Amino acid sequence: xxxxxxxxxxxxxxxxxRTFIRPFARFAQLEASSGIAILAAAVLALILANSPWxxxxxxxxxxxxxxxxxxxxxxxxxxxxINDGLMTLFxxxxxxxxxxxxxxxxxxxxxxxxxxxxxxxxxxxxxxxIYTAFNGxxxxxxxxxxxxxxxxxxxxxxxxxxGKRVPSAAKLFLLTVAVADxxxxxxVIAIFYSGDVRFQYLLGAVAGLALVYAANRxxxxxxxxYVPAAVVIWYLALQSGVHAxxxxxxxxxxxxxxxxYRPKEFDERARAILDQFPTTDxxxxxxxxHAEHEILLLSEISAETVAxxxxxxxxxxxxxxxxxxxxxxxANAGVDFRGVDIIESIGSRVALGVALGLIVGKTIGISLFAxxxxxxxxxxxxxxxxWGHIVxxxxxxxxxxxxxxxVTSLAFEDPATTDLAKTGxxxxxxxxxxxxxxxxxxxARKAET
Numbered sequence: 001x002x003x004x005x006x007x008x009x010x011x012x013x014x015x016x017x018r019t020f021i022r023p024f025a026r027f028a029q030l031e032a033s034s035g036i037a038i039l040a041a042a043v044l045a046l047i048l049a050n051s052p053w054x055x056x057x058x059x060x061x062x063x064x065x066x067x068x069x070x071x072x073x074x075x076x077x078x079x080x081x082i083n084d085g086l087m088t089l090f091x092x093x094x095x096x097x098x099x100x101x102x103x104x105x106x107x108x109x110x111x112x113x114x115x116x117x118x119x120x121x122x123x124x125x126x127x128x129x130i131y132t133a134f135n136g137x138x139x140x141x142x143x144x145x146x147x148x149x150x151x152x153x154x155x156x157x158x159x160x161x162x163g164k165r166v167p168s169a170a171k172l173f174l175l176t177v178a179v180a181d182x183x184x185x186x187x188v189i190a191i192f193y194s195g196d197v198r199f200q201y202l203l204g205a206v207a208g209l210a211l212v213y214a215a216n217r218x219x220x221x222x223x224x225x226y227v228p229a230a231v232v233i234w235y236l237a238l239q240s241g242v243h244a245x246x247x248x249x250x251x252x253x254x255x256x257x258x259x260x261y262r263p264k265e266f267d268e269r270a271r272a273i274l275d276q277f278p279t280t281d282x283x284x285x286x287x288x289x290h291a292e293h294e295i296l297l298l299s300e301i302s303a304e305t306v307a308x309x310x311x312x313x314x315x316x317x318x319x320x321x322x323x324x325x326x327x328x329x330x331a332n333a334g335v336d337f338r339g340v341d342i343i344e345s346i347g348s349r350v351a352l353g354v355a356l357g358l359i360v361g362k363t364i365g366i367s368l369f370a371x372x373x374x375x376x377x378x379x380x381x382x383x384x385x386x387w388g389h390i391v392x393x394x395x396x397x398x399x400x401x402x403x404x405x406x407v408t409s410l411a412f413e414d415p416a417t418t419d420l421a422k423t424g425x426x427x428x429x430x431x432x433x434x435x436x437x438x439x440x441x442x443x444a445r446k447a448e449t
Contacts, residue, residue, distance in 0.1 A: 034321035035157025038402065041326035042333035049334030061331055074235075082331045083409050086324045088234055088248040093320040094182050095252020096313045101179055103257040113180075115370055115379025116173050119390075120180035122369025123397055124148040124188075127361030134353035143350065143411040145188045146421055147357025147428070149403035152178040155396050158433050165444035169382035170389040177366060177397060185403050186249050193410040194242045201240035205247065208233035212254055219260065221304065243410065255312060260304040273298050325402055332405045335419045335426075345423045354424025358398040359432050366394035388443030395439055398432025400425060 048057040061079040068074075076084065102108065127147035135141050152175075159166050159174060212229055220226075230251055238244035261269065273294050303311065337345075345351055370390050373379040381390070408421045 034325070035151075035154045037322050037326045038151075038154065038329050041329040042401070045330045045332070045334035049336045050338055054336055054338075057334060058336075061334075079331055082327055083406070084238060084244045085234075087328060087406065088245045089316065090248070090320045090324045090328070091186070091245045092248035092252045093313060093316050094186075095249040096255060096309055096316075097252075098179055098183060098249075099253050099255065099257055100309055100313065101176075113176055113379075115373050115381070116176035117180045118373040118378060119173075119366045119370035119394070120177045120184065122365035122367075122372075123150065123177065123181060123362050123394065124184045124365070126365030126368070127357035130357040130361040131353035134349045134356075138349065139414075140350045140353075140412070140417055140421075143354070143408065143417075143421055145185075145192060145407045146404050146411060146425070147354050147361055147400060148181075148188065149185050149400045149407060150178050150181045150362070150397045151399050151401040151403060151429070152182070154399040154401050154429070154433065158396050158399065158437060159393070159440070162437060162440055162444075166393075166440055167384040167389065170385045170393060173382065173385065173390070174393045174396065177393070181397070182403075185407070186246065189243055189407065189410065190246050193407065194246075197241045198239065201236045202242055205233050205236040205240055205242070208236060209247075209250055209254065212251065216254060216256055221260070221308075255309045257307050257309045259307045261301055263305070266301060266305040269301050270298060273301075328402065328406070332409060333422065333426075335422045342423075345420055346427055348420050348423075350417060350420040351424035351427070354404070354421050355428035355431070358400050358404070358425070358428030359395070359435065362398035362400075362432065363391065363395045363435070366397050367391045370394075386443060386447060388446055389440065392436050392439030392443050394436075395432055396436030398436070399429045400432075401429050404429075 045057075048054065051057075061077065063078050064075055065078065065081060066073065066075045128144045131144045131147050132141065135143065155174060155178060156171075159171055208229060212226065212233070215225060215229075230247070233251070234244050234247045237247045276294050346355070367387075367390055370379075371387070374381060381387075404425045405422065408418055408425065412418045412421060
């Protein structure tokens with residue numbers, strides 16, 4: 001129960017907070033909530049693409065946004081603004097998560113992460129080989145990177161729905177595989193899915209990143225510097241031909257993972273500020289006016305005692321999970337199946353290569369490479385985790401929705417081939433989720449006996 005004296009507008013009993021704000025806040029606290037939001041957006045996209053509003057849906061995505069300042073002109077379609085612009089925020093958050101895990105988390109100890117990292121490598125190589133087996137030498141061969149990706153939000157959502165049937169150590173294995181998978185996906189996009197490079201713009205983007213690094217070193221802290229710098233770097237990368245979303249990853253890696261003030265420094269500075277607070281022998285008006293400066297100083301050093309990486313991740317992760325990715329799904333998941341032979345589409349080389357890459361490739365690749373790592377002594381299973389859990393988690397890793405759709409948008413220009421790849425993603429991800437759930441349930445029953 002919230003004390004009425006401490007209520008804000010968002011926690012009040014007014015109509016909007018009561019009807020919308022508080023229910024959404026409760027929903028967002030669920031581990032599976034981001035996966036549910038993405039799924040809802042994808043379903044809506046499919047409905048719109050196959051409804052009487054289909055033409056409006058596609059025309060909005062194709063609408064161009066223009067910005068002109070003197071002689072400078074910027075023009076992008078709504079679809080490209082989402083894929084190249086908003087998705088940069090998603091990859092920035094991914095970069096923050098990877099750096100946090102590498103500096104402070106489970107990726108810090110090489111021995112602890114050897115098994116899932118090797119498993120993730122198998123989960124990238126085997127799906128790519130399966131896709132290539134179906135499409136090598138064809139016009140669709142460039143799509144081999146599509147089934148390599150694991151969708152963290154959906155995969156974690158499926159495992160979360162299984163509750164205590166999945167040990168916490170097994171969930172950690174899946175998360176580490178997904179993080180390593182993200183690193184691999186970023187590398188693949190950077191190397192194989194960027195356009196013709198214009199080096200003058202690329203050098204400008206690199207110089208901008210170097211400037212951000214130098215600013216971090218001299219402890220420039222204001223977002224008034226970093227936000228414009230990030231926009232300029234993004235624009236230069238976009239013009240260079242290297243995929244602009246990679247600037248998000250680079251900026252995430254450059255974000256400081258350590259706080260500006262250590263706890264002891266915070267304690268000393270906070271006490272010094274509190275000692276300046278007005279005494280009770282002055283009037284309330286004078287006390288409030290005099291205290292404001294000290295309160296602002298205290299709030300500033302309190303914020304800077306939390307690492308910039310943690311602060312930014314805390315602020316931006318909800319925007320990434322509940323705005324950027326659902327918008328991306330809404331813009332990219334719309335496939336018009338009217339007049340299309342679904343069975344024939346699923347049986348196409350592209351759709352089969354993607355679907356089997358996700359279902360079979362991920363399951364075999366992750367499981368096999370994890371087993372090899374254990375046999376060679378590179379890594380070992382965590383206590384409470386059996387090979388049944390690993391195979392089940394490997395199958396769940398075949399849910400490749402978000403990043404797979406993103407790679408599809410980079411790999412193909414032909415709409416028909418793109419739709420076939422999306423069909424494979426939908427079918428493969430659905431089957432992978434169901435198969436993974438069944439295998440994890442079976443592993444849980446076996447562990448209980």
